[in-house]
Amino acid sequence: MNHTGRHHRPFREKVHGRPSRTEVNPYVALHEQFGPPVVTAEGALDWTGRWEDCFERTAPLHVEVGSGNGFFLAGMASRHPDRNWLGIEIRYKRVVLCARKLEAAGVRHGRIVRYDAWWLDDLFGPASIDGLYVNHPDPWVKVTDARKRLMGRYFAELASMVLKPGAELRLKSDFAPNLDGLVRGAEGLPLRILGRSADVRRDGLPWDEHDDVTTNYQSKFDRKAAPVHALRIIRDVGPAPTLTAVRQGGLQAPVAGSSSTERPMMGDGD
Numbered sequence: 210m211n212h213t214g215r216h217h218r219p220f221r222e223k224v225h226g227r228p229s230r231t232e233v234n235p236y237v238a239l240h241e242q243f244g245p246p247v248v249t250a251e252g253a254l255d256w257t258g259r260w261e262d263c264f265e266r267t268a269p270l271h272v273e274v275g276s277g278n279g280f281f282l283a284g285m286a287s288r289h290p291d292r293n294w295l296g297i298e299i300r301y302k303r304v305v306l307c308a309r310k311l312e313a314a315g316v317r318h319g320r321i322v323r324y325d326a327w328w329l330d331d332l333f334g335p336a337s338i339d340g341l342y343v344n345h346p347d348p349w350v351k352v353t354d355a356r357k358r359l360m361g362r363y364f365a366e367l368a369s370m371v372l373k374p375g376a377e378l379r380l381k382s383d384f385a386p387n388l389d390g391l392v393r394g395a396e397g398l399p400l401r402i403l404g405r406s407a408d409v410r411r412d413g414l415p416w417d418e419h420d421d422v423t424t425n426y427q428s429k430f431d432r433k434a435a436p437v438h439a440l441r442i443i444r445d446v447g448p449a450p451t452l453t454a455v456r457q458g459g460l461q462a463p464v465a466g467s468s469s470t471e472r473p474m475m476g477d478g479d
């Protein structure tokens with residue numbers, strides 16, 4: 210429990226009969242010991258609604274979901290020192306890698322929080338984010354896994370809730386269904402498509418190309434000459450909607466009598 214008395218979602222906790230993450234994954238302890246720029250899931254709840262205190266300054270808040278190795282987060286933070294940059298990443302090892310990237314870049318206005326982006330509403334109040342970025346979210350290619358894709362109605366509702374009117378959501382992905390899912394999900398919400406590219410190397414980005422950083426995954430697709438898609442969405446003026454869609458992914462609420470409270474659909478536990 211944190212000092213506010215709230216518990217974070219128990220994703221990644223001990224599953225009975227199996228060694229805990231702490232016992233098998235050295236990055237669990239490493240991320241706990243790191244200190245700033247790392248924010249643990251437990252510590253994150255201290256900052257809900259007051260992230261400027263975590264950054265120790267007031268500045269526009271820009272958030273990246275699924276920061277991976279941190280190229281984008283550290284790169285954008287270096288380019289925009291006037292903004293507070295917060296990455297959200299579920300995997301312990303990648304949290305640590307992000308933190309090292311931020312440190313290596315000499316960035317003091319960047320943080321990486323270990324949290325599950327399906328529960329974005331734990332971390333942010335309505336109309337509290339100035340920019341939201343998602344780069345190469347997990348594709349969940351199989352049709353039977355499609356419900357696990359973050360880019361869908363639920364995320365569109367989350368985004369329209371946490372983004373300030375006029376703020377943008379920018380998505381890059383190698384997997385077109387991720388863009389389609391978000392476009393469909395945005396229907397009827399105060400979200401407007403400003404531009405879409407089916408191949409950013411051929412057609413360019415739907416935003417200022419200087420206002421971007423090539424991510425680790427993006428480089429992999431560039432090397433294969435495979436297209437990377439991009440989608441630019443703006444949060445229109447209007448009241449923040451409430452969440453009505455069903456939360457399909459992320460931690461499933463623990464079932465009484467169940468031995469597992471672990472998120473069922475994430476890959477390995479690094």
Ligand SMILES: C[S@@+](CC[C@H](N)C(=O)[O-])C[C@H]1O[C@@H](n2cnc3c(N)ncnc32)[C@H](O)[C@@H]1O
Nearest residue numbers: 275276277298299300325326344345424425426
């Ligand atoms: C395909 S990788 C892309 C990494 C990076 N954005 C890039 O473009 O190189 C997807 C990343 O999202 C993270 N991720 C997946 N689901 C997540 C969730 N629900 N919450 C937070 N991070 C998540 C994964 O751990 C992984 O680091």
